[in-house]
Amino acid sequence: MIKVAINGYGTIGKRVADAVAAQPDMEVVGVSKTKPSAEAYVARQRGYPLYIAEMSKRQAFEDAGLEIAGDVTDMIKHADVVVDATPGGIGEKNKKLYELYGVKAIWQGGEDHEVAGFSFCSSCNYNEAKNRQFVRVVSCNTTGLCRIIHAMDERYGVGRVRATMVRRGSDPGEIKKGPVDAIVLNPVKVPSHHGPDVQTVLPQIDITTMAMIVPTTFMHMHALQMDLKSDATKEEILAIIEAHPRMGLVRPGTGITSTAELREYAQDLGRPRADLYESAIFADSIGLVGRELFLFQAIHQEADVVVENVDAIRAMMNAVDEAAVSIEMTNRALGFTA
Template sequence: MAEQARTRVAVNGYGVIGKRVVDAIALQDDMELVGIADVAFDWRIQVAARKGYAIFAATEERLEPMRKAGLDVAGALGDLLGTADVVVDCTPKNVAAKNVTIYRKKNVKFILQGGEKHEVTGHSFVADANYESAIGRDSTRVVSCNTTSTVRTLTALKHAGLLRKARGTLLRRATDPWESHLGGIMNTLVPEPEIPSHQGPDAQSVDPELDVLTMAVKVPQTLAHLHYWTVQLTGAASKDEVLNAFRASSRIALVEIGDGLSAINAVKEMMADLGRPHDNLYEVALWADMLKVEGDELFYAYMVDNQAIVIPDTIDAIRALTGRERDAKRSIAATDRSLGVGAITDALGRG
């Protein structure tokens, strides 16, 4: 039998998420990165060119300026899309929605990120929860970092028959670390002006059955988000039952304060020690030793790497849209192997 051709993937936008998606695609045996489109010609795009990635201008107007800056630009976005089966749009918020017309005209499947509205694609994606419903679609939206973590953890409880309803408080980082010199907040906390905050309804766009409400506050740090959750269970349960439910998801890593992982900076340092690119934490890092069960009430907290958590789901979304892999567990396992998901558990001797 002839070997199946690899899925040809383009990435539009080489920022915080885009560069991580690009590196993850390059690790997949069943995918081929055909190029990167962007409007910039600063150090980020220059590094991408040094890595050997094909560079394209995201608009016709940027083609000549990028070439004058010394970049070997292969063409414009239309040229790139002509070589792709799927495009992953990692452009800034509200830009991607405008690109959808181009993608549809070129008849290329597309994946948007969580900054765009659910209505743009009519489908929102978290691999643990609804992989099968994305199979063969022309598009999907990988939800935001906070929503991804919410759906992952609540789905684990739901699959174990433990989840009745959930209420979460989100401590949100002020801005992305690489641009903290440009803005953010200092010496203050900024509550989101509405309850529920947008993450709860966004989680319901993935799974309408979730009874979830969120509140959020922006805090003056840039490393990661921190969530606190109160969950009403379907009945009285033991701590071991809850932990086993979380262990069933490869993308939830149980960590402990007793291991010295007492703060989000310590967890990030562990990612560096594990050799993760960009210190990426792809998993939800959930503190097992502070988790508490009181009758049918569950209390827990976890860390969310806003720059990395959506990367595995984006890779899985590519497989789902193309129908290349119809089994969610097989896609998740393949992605996890390529990214080293599970290394935290192994390093802590809990594999």
């Protein structure tokens, strides 16, 4: 069993913990919090040993009735791999600790590529992650872009890519972020950072991106256009997406034309926390003008990177040789298949 610690049990960390616990070849040896919270109570209820970032906060946890197993240093001593899901910028500061104890670590998209020196997306570069000590799983938006661009590049070759990201204002549980009533250009300047971030995984791709933030909490929406280098048909593209383990088609027969209906669908499917791990590509939006491909895809920001973390663990431990096998194991353990 691969022993996994989750440093930072928040939006991403709590999902990664549950996804790891569901795998047949992994176990959660601990999760960490900075202060007592509802999430800390859930960690206890799930049976995850709870560690704290600063021992000075021990009393606050004990006053809240939360038993502490030790501090983060104690936690990582039990781990083969640490998934660092602390807020962007904090993870980088933890690197010294992981180096000191010689433990493998995975950072999230809020950290720069340079922190790990290698950026990961399961269906693009699983083999290159093998045996690495440090890996960064790219952000939710970058993961969604990499999945579809790589699938099209493998089949047709991809030239120029242009994408506009319409991003959620905050995660559902966040009460201090917005906007409440605005469309915020973020950034105003073109390009946004998403294109260069895709190139950390797919350096050969010519991509330029723009982004804005809107008052919604569930999912980002991408308007995506790319030039294919060979002839394609809509039927072929639908078949590629349908066969992909991390992309799903939103079929016209469902009547779904929005992120709100996608959330309802995920809830009705019985997905934990309404999580959609796969990119949701609107079948009817797929259009070809000559060799120029257009589509809309919705990306569940809290979920798509979770399954990628699980595959990254297997690759770094060299536990499963083929990407497709790890992806299938991960998906199956979470109850979804292509």
